[in-house]
Amino acid sequence: MSYLRNTWYVAAMHDELPPGRLLARIYLDEPVVLFRNAAGEPQALADRCPHRFAPLSAGKLCNGGDTVQCGYHGLQFDGKGACTHNPQGDGGIPKAAVVKAYAVRERHGLIWLWAGEAKEADESLIPDYSAVTSAHVDGTIRGYMPTACSAELFVDNILDLTHVDFLHPTTLGSGALSRAKAVVTEPSERSVKIVWVSSGDVAPYAFDINLREQGRPTDQWTEVTWTAPSTMLIRVGATLLGEPREAGVDTLNLHLATPESAGRTHYWYWSTRNFGLTPEANAQATPMVVNVFKLEDKPMLEAQQQRMGTADFWSLKPVLLPGDAGAVRARRKLKALIDAEASAATPTDGAAA
Amino acid sequence: MSYLRNTWYVAAMHDELPPGRLLARIYLDEPVVLFRNAAGEPQALADRCPHRFAPLSAGKLCNGGDTVQCGYHGLQFDGKGACTHNPQGDGGIPKAAVVKAYAVRERHGLIWLWAGEAKEADESLIPDYSAVTSAHVDGTIRGYMPTACSAELFVDNILDLTHVDFLHPTTLGSGALSRAKAVVTEPSERSVKIVWVSSGDVAPYAFDINLREQGRPTDQWTEVTWTAPSTMLIRVGATLLGEPREAGVDTLNLHLATPESAGRTHYWYWSTRNFGLTPEANAQATPMVVNVFKLEDKPMLEAQQQRMGTADFWSLKPVLLPGDAGAVRARRKLKALIDAEASAATPTDGAAA
Amino acid sequence: MSYLRNTWYVAAMHDELPPGRLLARIYLDEPVVLFRNAAGEPQALADRCPHRFAPLSAGKLCNGGDTVQCGYHGLQFDGKGACTHNPQGDGGIPKAAVVKAYAVRERHGLIWLWAGEAKEADESLIPDYSAVTSAHVDGTIRGYMPTACSAELFVDNILDLTHVDFLHPTTLGSGALSRAKAVVTEPSERSVKIVWVSSGDVAPYAFDINLREQGRPTDQWTEVTWTAPSTMLIRVGATLLGEPREAGVDTLNLHLATPESAGRTHYWYWSTRNFGLTPEANAQATPMVVNVFKLEDKPMLEAQQQRMGTADFWSLKPVLLPGDAGAVRARRKLKALIDAEASAATPTDGAAA
Structure with a gap:
């Protein structure tokens, strides 16, 4: 599987990594252990001791989090991947006792991991999602949903929201989205935006019940911005x-996908709204939102991946519909970015000569 | 895995497919969805939407069963595989929006699927099993038993019924079958028959208890007709x-195997008898019959497959015994039919010139 | 996976194979069935009938254990692998109806299986572990622990016992072992011995509580002898x-690993001590010992294997520490023995000429 490397991936929501925890996750086929150092800053290391290949995540944090001790034979490593302690013999530290360290940053409630060389990490590329992550806590529903499909299928799913009319007909779909004409633009070199607007339809149930009057015609808007x-x-x-x-009623939502492997994805949703901002209203809305993701999206995406197997998407010759316009643009853009990385990494004929 | 294509396979018993149900099964490595149209006729489509590859079986039936709607983005297909409705944009139907349709027929209680091109489907090849399927309901015990072995092992199992003496010694075996000499014939180009008769032995338990007197010498008969x-x-x-x-006591039984894949088989048993034709007698006999299949045959067949792995049967150089005569004949006949299909599909030297 | 063949592997503890039992296990990727003949001697056959490839372990013992009958069609085999009975037809025994028989020996409580040709089996190579297996029953704790890692990782684990300081810190580790200097010797062509001694430390908890006085400085010794x-x-x-x-307090322990496959190992522990020789003391000590193996060693070894995947150990370029000296020596010795077998099996240029 080829992934875009010089980019940030969401590694965790901030509170999935409390101080003192060793969080083991696989990103882009690489086992990683996350923890916070004594200053509270997130750290990320390859989750494999270079001595005997035990997972460092099976060890324990020392020095307030500044080092992680392998639970098998006791080597300690700091957040830069340097071995800081060898309990054996004279305590000399073998030169090769180093683990790969990843650049990680915590920004507005999310922990981001740079998949390329740490020294190339470019903080300016972290998307600013503070409008979502700073929203009222009583209007916020969020969660983690690992899923057995590729990250591309999750992107396709969100960039073609016409699926709400069929997959979520009793909550988020009203039929209006399928009939609306999508407008696709490219706000930046690394993003694609797709917008649907409609006038005259009753809003989907989840919105209609929160309007001043129910069952009335509405103006509706749906805007998705994908960032590579x-x-x-x-x-x-x-x-x-x-x-x-x-x-009216308005919602702002994050859908965050990070590949675990070609066929498995870390997925987080972070949904916020400008209405019903009380603990009671939030408690009432939560099961509906969670069920849409866990009981409708997740099974469909896993079934779709299962039917596709390990075949390349394009090799299966999908029949494209108007609603695919945004998803196809995003797939092409991501591919172009990956190809550009590959050719940057390859010396040109001239350079090789 | 190479399968015989221009032939009928059992897809389901009639009542496994009630109106309104989308039944997802894999036959010969191909995911298929079965349903009944508004006229009640069984239909079978490839279980993968050509748009985004969601299983159609995760959608719903529309128009009384005449179309199935994809549950992801709403394309509808009829039982011929034609797209009849596109909810997106102007509703135009892309030319490529077609799914493979299989020929299916319902005959005497069974639903049959033709594995070759639908237009080649030859109804005259459907075996007439009405003598079994029209038997008295209170003398009928039937069920579905998917099993982790090849369909060939199921055929071998039934064509060498000497196994009853060892695998089912307390119910169906008396030792007589192993000692009897099997007579093998070929009633047709696509069938093999094997017959064992014996005189003088006490009948196996399941038969003995239903004779006029118990523990007495009997004449016994066992006849198996395999059809490709x-x-x-x-x-x-x-x-x-x-x-x-x-x-005496007589039974007529169907054993129906359809490959799901090289190592998994759909299996149905349909056992009928000419005695004990009351609901009470049937309820009493059912656990014994079901246990023979589920607790004795199924574990042995799965263990056998597990020991064989993915190796070709003949490559393992089986030591053949007299009881294998029918099974070997059937394996050879099936192979000849498959080879004939392959050579019919390949132009001869002359034709190619 | 290449294994050493002309050697003995532990197949079972003596009481895992009571008379009348068919014990199915896989050794070195080969399915084997173990049983005792009428004289009580252990026998081992390939666990696959040559007729239809059913596992013989799914059959039953006949003639007091002298033969095993296939549970599918009734062929019987003796402990030499010869077919002794065919219930079919005239009862003639096909020449090819033979199963592979392994040489097996029962010695001081253990059943050993020779992985090479039975006729080459050399009893003098069975290690004498009677000092352990004849120890007082009330000072003995033993068990079977199949584990999803290679046998090499188990050997590494035991030959580098410095891991007790980190993996078993509350029971077997005191920190003394990591600091001690290991002395490695080669008592024989097929064995490696590693010894750690220390003076002045308080003994690990499991030992300290059994000394005359607690919390006092001690002399400690740890000696491991690996035999190929x-x-x-x-x-x-x-x-x-x-x-x-x-x-003081002294313990003598066996750790016995036999490969099931490249990534799975049969493992037995047999721990004895010279103190606390009562049923009560044994009952109290048992959970602590079993938990060390099952809740600490086993998960670590499985995690280690999981991180290594199917890669060759050396290809991962492990960073070696002083504690690895014994394990590395044993790995090299085993490899040399395997290489010697391979070259003995290959004709030299001269022999081929």
Whole structure:
């Protein structure tokens, strides 16, 4: 599997990594252990001791988190991957006793991991999702949902939201999205935006029940911005026909996918809204939102991956529909970025001569 | 795995496919969805939407069963595999939006699927098993038993019924079958028959307890007719020594195997008898029959497959015994039919010139 | 996977094979069935009937154990692998109806299997572990622990016992072992011995609590003798500083590993001690010992194997520490023995000419 390397991937939500925890996850086929150092900063190391290949995540944190001790024979490593302690013999530290360290950054509630060389890590490429992650806690529903499909299928899923009409018909779908014409743009070299608007339809159930009056025609908007490699910001809302957006209900949502492997994906959702901002309203809304993701999206995506097997998507000759416009653009853009990395890594004829 | 294609395979018993159900099964490595159209006729499509490869079986039936709607983005297909509805954009139907349709037929309680091109489907090749499937309901015990072995091993199992003496010694075996001399014939180009008869032995337990007197010498008969590719009709019975067959107990049984893959088989048994034709007698006999299949045959066949792994049967150089005569004949006949298909599909030198 | 063939592997502890039992295990990728003949001697056959490839272990013992009957069609084989009975037809025994028989020997509580040709079996190569296996029953804790790692990792684990300081810190580790200097010798062509001694440390908890006084400085000894291919005899003990060994606590332990496959190992532990020789003391000590193996060693070894995948150990370029000296020597010795077998099996240029 070829992945985009010089980019940030979401590794965890901030509170999945409390101080003192060794969090073992696989990203892009590589086992990684995450922990916080004594200053509280997230650290990430290859999760394999260079001595006997035990997972460092099976060890323990020492020095307030500044080092992780292998649980098998006791070598200690700091967050840069350097061996800082060898309990054996004269305590000399073998030169080769080094583990790969990843660049990681915590930004607005998310922990990001750079998949390329740590020294190339470019903080300016971390997307700013603070509008979502700083939203009112009582209007926030979020969770982690690892899923047996590729990250590409998750991106396709979100960039073609016409699926709500069929996969989520009782909550998020009203039929309006399928009939609307999608407008696709490219806000930046690393992003694709797709927008659907409609006028005159009753809003989907989850929105309709929160409008001033129910069962009335509305103006609706759905806007998805994908940023390479696989994070999506979604704005969806509705207002009574002809009224300003501010008078209606609006939601801002993050969907964050990080490949574990070709066929497995770490997935996080972080959904926020501008209404029902009480603990009671949040408690009531949570099962509906979680069930949409866990009981409708997840099984469909896993079934889709299962039917595709390990075949390349294009080799299966998909029949494309209008709703695929954004997803196809994002797939091509990601491929172009990966190809550009590959050719940058290969000396040109001239350079080789 | 190479399968015989221009032939019928059992896909389901009639009542496994009630109206309104989408039944997902894999036959010959191909995912298929079965359903009944508005007229109640069984239909079979490749279980993969050509748009995004979601299983159609995860969708729903529309128009009384005349179409199946993909549960992901809403394309609809009829039982011929034609796309009849596209909810997106102007509703135009892409030319390529077609799924493979299989020829299926319902005959005397069974639903049959043709594994070759639908237009080549030859109804005259469907075996007539009505003598079994129309038998008295209170003398009928039937079920579905998917099993982790090849369909060939199921055929071998039934064509060498001497195994009853060792695998089912307390119910169906008496030792008589192993000692009897098997007579093998070929009733047709696509069938093999093997017959064992014996005189003087006490009948196996399951038969003995249903004779007029117990523990007495009997005449016994066991006749198996295999029809390519993998369905078996079995007649087994016993009568007190010298009495006519009609005075004894007789059973007529179907064993139906359809490959799911090289190592997994759909299996159905349909056992009927000419005695004990009451609900009470049937309820009493059912556990014994079901246990013979599920607790004795199935574990042995799965263990056998496990020991063989993915090796070709003949490559393992089996030591053949007299009881294998029928099974070997059937294996050779099936191979000849498959080879004939392959050479029919390949132009000869002359034709190619 | 290449294994040493002309050597003995532990197949079972004596009481894992009571008379009348068919014990199915895989050794070195080969399915084997073990049983006792009428004289009580252990027998071992390839666990696959040559007729239809059913596992013989799914059959039953006949003639007091002198033959095993296939449970599918009834062929019987004796402990030499010869077919002694065919129930079919005229009862003639096909020439090819033979199964592979392994040489097996029962010695001091263990059943050993020779992995090479039975006629080459050399009883003098069976290690004498009677000092352990004849120890007082109330000072003995033993068990079977199949584990998802290679046998090499088990050998490494035992030959580098410095791991007790980190993996078993509350029971067997005190930190003394890591700091001690290991002395490695080669008592024979097929064995490696590693010895650690220390003076002045408090003994590990499991030893300290059994000394005359607790929390006092001690002399400690740890001696491991590995014998090819994968059995280890361990002596570990402690005595109050300056007192003779006999005045302290001493343990003698067997760790026995036999490859099931490249990634799975049969493992037995047989731990004996010279103190606490009562049923009550044994019952109290048992959970601690078993938990060390099952809750600490086993998960670490399986995690280590999982991180290594199917890669060759040396190809991963392990960073070696002083504690690895014994394990590396044993790995090299085993490899040399395997290479010697391979070249003995290959004609030299001269012989071929």
